[in-house]
Amino acid sequence: MRAPAPVAIADAHQDHATASLRALLEDGSIPAAIRSGLSSEFARLEAMLAKLERGEVHIAVFGRVSVGKSALANALLGSDAFSVGVLHGTTREAGQRSWREVAGNGVHLIDTPGIDELDGQAREQLAFDVAGVADLVVFVVDGDMTQRERDALSTLARTHRPLLLALNKADRYGEDECAALLARLREHARGMVHEEDVVAIAAQPTPLKRVHVDTSGGERSERVERKPDIETLRARLTAILEREGRTLAALNASLFAGRVSDQVGTRIAQARQELAGKVIRQYCIAKAVAVALNPIPVADLLAAGALDAALVMHLGRVYGLPLSKSEAGSLIAVISAQLVALMSAIWGVHLVASALKGMSAGLSTLVTAGAQGALAWYATELVGRAAEKYLVAGKSWGELGPKRVVAEIVASLDRDSILREARSEILARLRSVS
Ligand SMILES: Nc1nc2c(ncn2[C@@H]2O[C@H](COP(=O)(O)OP(=O)(O)OP(=O)(O)O)[C@@H](O)[C@H]2O)c(=O)[nH]1
Numbered sequence: 001m002r003a004p005a006p007v008a009i010a011d012a013h014q015d016h017a018t019a020s021l022r023a024l025l026e027d028g029s030i031p032a033a034i035r036s037g038l039s040s041e042f043a044r045l046e047a048m049l050a051k052l053e054r055g056e057v058h059i060a061v062f063g064r065v066s067v068g069k070s071a072l073a074n075a076l077l078g079s080d081a082f083s084v085g086v087l088h089g090t091t092r093e094a095g096q097r098s099w100r101e102v103a104g105n106g107v108h109l110i111d112t113p114g115i116d117e118l119d120g121q122a123r124e125q126l127a128f129d130v131a132g133v134a135d136l137v138v139f140v141v142d143g144d145m146t147q148r149e150r151d152a153l154s155t156l157a158r159t160h161r162p163l164l165l166a167l168n169k170a171d172r173y174g175e176d177e178c179a180a181l182l183a184r185l186r187e188h189a190r191g192m193v194h195e196e197d198v199v200a201i202a203a204q205p206t207p208l209k210r211v212h213v214d215t216s217g218g219e220r221s222e223r224v225e226r227k228p229d230i231e232t233l234r235a236r237l238t239a240i241l242e243r244e245g246r247t248l249a250a251l252n253a254s255l256f257a258g259r260v261s262d263q264v265g266t267r268i269a270q271a272r273q274e275l276a277g278k279v280i281r282q283y284c285i286a287k288a289v290a291v292a293l294n295p296i297p298v299a300d301l302l303a304a305g306a307l308d309a310a311l312v313m314h315l316g317r318v319y320g321l322p323l324s325k326s327e328a329g330s331l332i333a334v335i336s337a338q339l340v341a342l343m344s345a346i347w348g349v350h351l352v353a354s355a356l357k358g359m360s361a362g363l364s365t366l367v368t369a370g371a372q373g374a375l376a377w378y379a380t381e382l383v384g385r386a387a388e389k390y391l392v393a394g395k396s397w398g399e400l401g402p403k404r405v406v407a408e409i410v411a412s413l414d415r416d417s418i419l420r421e422a423r424s425e426i427l428a429r430l431r432s433v434s
């Protein structure tokens with residue numbers, strides 16, 4: 001069997017990436033609030049989709065201020081497209097130019113602001129953002145790497161895009177010094193940059209000063225401009241681009257789409273969790289006040305009331321997994337059975353004692369009612385949280401089974417603080433009705 005041609009592979013990657021970006025952009029099930037909360041990510045997705053459809057590849061130059069990023073971009077382009085300067089922070093915004101020389105015509109070079117040791121946090125974030133969505137990043141340094149540069153390199157490596165490491169200003173170093181520096185850089189970049197992609201260049205070598213001595217002994221000096229020496233880097237870049245440029249762009253877009261869809265998922269989960277918390281609290285209050293107004297024996301507190309069933313069904317709707325009345329009933333029965341088993345030892349005296357704790361006014365009816373209500377609140381909270389766990393796992397108790405799940409919930413909730421909060425909430429409400 002013949003291996004598929006590289007063009008076919010690139011096409012397949014591109015089709016897959018285009019489809020996943022489109023699916024995310026057009027997904028009607030993403031709530032509007034979440035879409036607007038992630039508006040910059042969605043805008044970037046749209047830009048990436050357009051870029052993919054145009055078959056473009058983006059290369060970003062990245063590095064500390066003044067290492068010669070703009071000079072390198074200019075040298076690759078063969079024009080003074082980007083401003084180069086001795087001042088730190090010459091480049092303040094990311095800029096982009098088409099690199100026509102490379103096959104396909106769709107290769108763009110992006111110059112980024114320098115990352116700085118001291119200030120310019122917004123610029124630095126911009127640099128990371130741009131590099132984070134570029135298909136290939138040339139990390140430029142002008143000597144041995146600082147800790148900060150090493151951290152930045154690792155951050156970029158975690159974004160899973162190909163990195164090249166360029167030691168610029170090689171004209172300032174002797175041959176041996178340059179070789180030693182390259183060896184150190186390869187050491188720092190081990191596992192993140194291929195050895196052959198760590199190269200020495202001189203994007204804008206300092207002009208030579210040539211001194212002429214004339215016959216009368218007078219001296220005249222002349223500045224001789226030197227051409228950029230970036231051939232090793234250019235060769236590596238061209239090789240990578242020709243071999244896998246479009247595939248890189250497609251993979252990068254797919255990765256980004258994956259990240260955005262994870263973020264969407266997390267936000268949806270958070271929003272549901274917040275809403276579930278509010279719903280549980282409402283039912284806790286309702287149940288607690290009902291019990292306080294009409295105290296029932298402690299042992300009956302766990303008996304599934306209509307309110308608990310309504311709570312569980314409400315939670316089912318929050319998690320997009322509606323439960324029928326009978327499903328809700330059996331779910332509560334399972335949870336209650338676990339709670340009773342867990343609590344039987346403490347459900348009586350100790351729990352009542354802690355529910356009463358801090359109520360110094362003597363055992364007035366109001367106080368007893370408050371304590372009973374607080375217990376009802378606590379029980380409802382446990383039922384709600386357990387039902388929530390079951391729903392989050394897609395209507396399943398998972399491998400651990402209901403016993404462990406319920407035990408973990410009981411252990412994770414701070415009983416005394418719930419009872420305290422419940423008591424004060426109930427007393428406030430009872431006072432307002434009496
Ligand atoms: N000796 C030498 N100097 C260079 C070389 N490349 C750039 N420079 C000098 O380094 C300085 C900074 O160059 P830029 O290209 O502006 O650096 P940058 O990384 O874009 O800097 P910011 O935009 O400020 O982050 C300039 O004075 C350049 O002339 C080189 O290969 N050799």
Ligand SMILES: [Mg+2]
Binds near residue numbers: 070071090111112
């Ligand atoms: Mg610059």
